[in-house]
Amino acid sequence: MLQKPRGTRDFLPDEMEGRRAVEMKLREVARCYGYREVCTPEFEDLELFTMRSGEGIIEEMYVFEDKGGRKLALRPEITAAVIRMYINEAKVAPKPLRWCYFADCFRYERPQKGRYRQFWQFGVELIGADTAAADAETIMLASDMLNATGVTYELKVGHLSFMKNLVKDLEPAMQRRVRAHLDKKDYEGLNATLESLNRTDLAASLTALVNTRDLVEAFEIAGAIPEKERFEQTIKSLDAAGVKYSLNFGIARGLDYYTGMVFEGFAENLGAENQILGGGTYRLAHLFGGDDVASCGFAIGFDRVMVSLGDIKSAIVPVVGLVCTSEGRTRALVVAKALRDAGIRTEMDLMGRGLGAQLAHAAKTANFAIVIGQREAESGQVTIKNLLTAEQKTVDLAAAIAEVRAFGPG
RNA sequence: GCCGGGGUGGGGUAGUUGGUCAUCCUAGAGGAUUGUGGAUCCUCCGACCCGGGUUCGAAUCUCGGCCCCGGCCCCA
Numbered sequence: 001m002l003q004k005p006r007g008t009r010d011f012l013p014d015e016m017e018g019r020r021a022v023e024m025k026l027r028e029v030a031r032c033y034g035y036r037e038v039c040t041p042e043f044e045d046l047e048l049f050t051m052r053s054g055e056g057i058i059e060e061m062y063v064f065e066d067k068g069g070r071k072l073a074l075r076p077e078i079t080a081a082v083i084r085m086y087i088n089e090a091k092v093a094p095k096p097l098r099w100c101y102f103a104d105c106f107r108y109e110r111p112q113k114g115r116y117r118q119f120w121q122f123g124v125e126l127i128g129a130d131t132a133a134a135d136a137e138t139i140m141l142a143s144d145m146l147n148a149t150g151v152t153y154e155l156k157v158g159h160l161s162f163m164k165n166l167v168k169d170l171e172p173a174m175q176r177r178v179r180a181h182l183d184k185k186d187y188e189g190l191n192a193t194l195e196s197l198n199r200t201d202l203a204a205s206l207t208a209l210v211n212t213r214d215l216v217e218a219f220e221i222a223g224a225i226p227e228k229e230r231f232e233q234t235i236k237s238l239d240a241a242g243v244k245y246s247l248n249f250g251i252a253r254g255l256d257y258y259t260g261m262v263f264e265g266f267a268e269n270l271g272a273e274n275q276i277l278g279g280g281t282y283r284l285a286h287l288f289g290g291d292d293v294a295s296c297g298f299a300i301g302f303d304r305v306m307v308s309l310g311d312i313k314s315a316i317v318p319v320v321g322l323v324c325t326s327e328g329r330t331r332a333l334v335v336a337k338a339l340r341d342a343g344i345r346t347e348m349d350l351m352g353r354g355l356g357a358q359l360a361h362a363a364k365t366a367n368f369a370i371v372i373g374q375r376e377a378e379s380g381q382v383t384i385k386n387l388l389t390a391e392q393k394t395v396d397l398a399a400a401i402a403e404v405r406a407f408g409p410g
Numbered sequence: 411g412c413c414g415g416g417g418u419g420g421g422g423u424a425g426u427u428g429g430u431c432a433u434c435c436u437a438g439a440g441g442a443u444u445g446u447g448g449a450u451c452c453u454c455c456g457a458c459c460c461g462g463g464u465u466c467g468a469a470u471c472u473c474g475g476c477c478c479c480g481g482c483c484c485c486a
Contacts, residue, residue: 003459003476003477004477006476006477006478020440049486052486053486057486060484060485060486061486076486078485079486080486102457107486109483109484109485110411110412110482110483110484111478111479112479112480112481112482113479113480113481115485224454257486263424271480271481272480272481272482273485278485278486285486299480323445323446325444325445326444327443351439354443354444355445355446356443356444356445356447357440357443357447358446359445359446359447360446360447360448360449362447363447363448364448365446369447371445371446373445373446374445383445383446385446385447387447387448390447392446
């Protein structure tokens with residue numbers, strides 16, 4: 001038997017309803033902040049993704065050549081595509097642009113808990129606003145979105161300039177190595193690297209910076225950083241808005257294109273792959289031949305949020321099983337249309353079952369049965385049965401529709 | 411790419427000193443029951459992940475592969 005490709009998943013209706021419910025919550029928060037949805041191609045020129053990340057990432061992407069010999073890749077993330085799209089289509093649109101997306105991405109990696117080869121990201125990009133207010137609003141949006149899902153998480157906010165300022169005298173390659181050590185809390189590796197550079201004087205301040213959760217202390221450790229005032233304003237705004245977060249100056253994010261403020265969200269019950277959100281301010285457009293527009297954005301790892309939330313009970317919605325005899329079938333079709341026109345999920349027998357068997361099936365799949373036999377066909381009324389309470393009555397169609405519509409949780 | 415644990419009908423399982431038609435529950439289809447239910451009874455459907463090896467004989471032992479789960483690496 002054929003299996004699905006490694007790292008992919010099938011979603012049955014129950015699970016899809018849960019996913020859609022969470023997706024709609026995210027969409028609604030983004031909408032309220034003014035973010036409008038965009039959509040980019042599922043695959044792009046390979047170059048779009050290698051331009052900033054190097055050839056190394058080819059190993060972790062689905063790369064292929066089309067019949068015209070073009071080198072393409074399934075998108076491993078969406079920010080780069082959105083910025084490409086901005087340059088191609090929307091450079092002159094009034095700033096700032098607030099865009100969001102919900103789409104699947106592909107990475108050729110070893111699957112494990114919360115990591116799949118096809119996965120979904122809900123992301124937002126704020127393009128063209130280079131202010132503390134923009135940074136703060138983006139974090140607020142992230143916080144509100146995660147809150148809306150109900151997931152339990154921790155939000156960490158940091159800024160790259162603190163660490164960059166401490167290591168600014170080192171060569172770029174060494175700066176990256178130091179940041180990698182700190183991101184992983186690998187202090188032994190850090191010390192070894194600093195010793196090889198004869199810069200053990202940095203060790204104390206670097207570890208102090210990574211461990212502090214206090215803004216004033218961080219400024220004392222890192223010294224004069226150019227974005228001091230902006231970051232202070234950002235933090236002040238977050239506090240004013242009541243955002244729950246902690247400061248963390250060890251966040252390095254894997255990417256070089258982040259320029260300042262960075263933030264990450266972590267869920268508690270996910271094991272090794274517990275990051276559910278990542279974002280920050282970045283400049284990417286100039287890489288793709290555009291202006292050097294400042295952007296700020298983040299992406300939520302939708303699948304990890306779903307894993308963290310666990311099983312979701314989908315909302316109870318009214319379902320009608322339309323039960324009919326052969327004499328009532330013509331009338332039943334008319335009744336079914338009326339129910340469906342009223343927005344009610346209505347299912348008729350397709351198996352040629354008798355009345356009892358139809359009712360038995362309805363009892364498993366619906367919360368109302370509407371019975372149409374010869375009597376109902378002649379009288380024009382319908383018999384409606386509440387399958388939970390077993391109450392049954394014969395009423396006009398309009399009354400039956402009203403009763404079904406009134407059904408809800410509780 | 412590395413380490414560990416796994417893979418028996420759609421779901422959940424029994425079966426490993428190798429040995430008749432592979433167990434049970436559940437789900438699904440049909441019937442007893444052509445104007446009223448999920449009970450009961452009966453029938454049907456349906457599996458040893460794939461391939462090689464050892465053997466008279468493999469779900470069981472062995473090798474390789476695939477896939478799943480957890481961890482490492484990586485994480486744009």
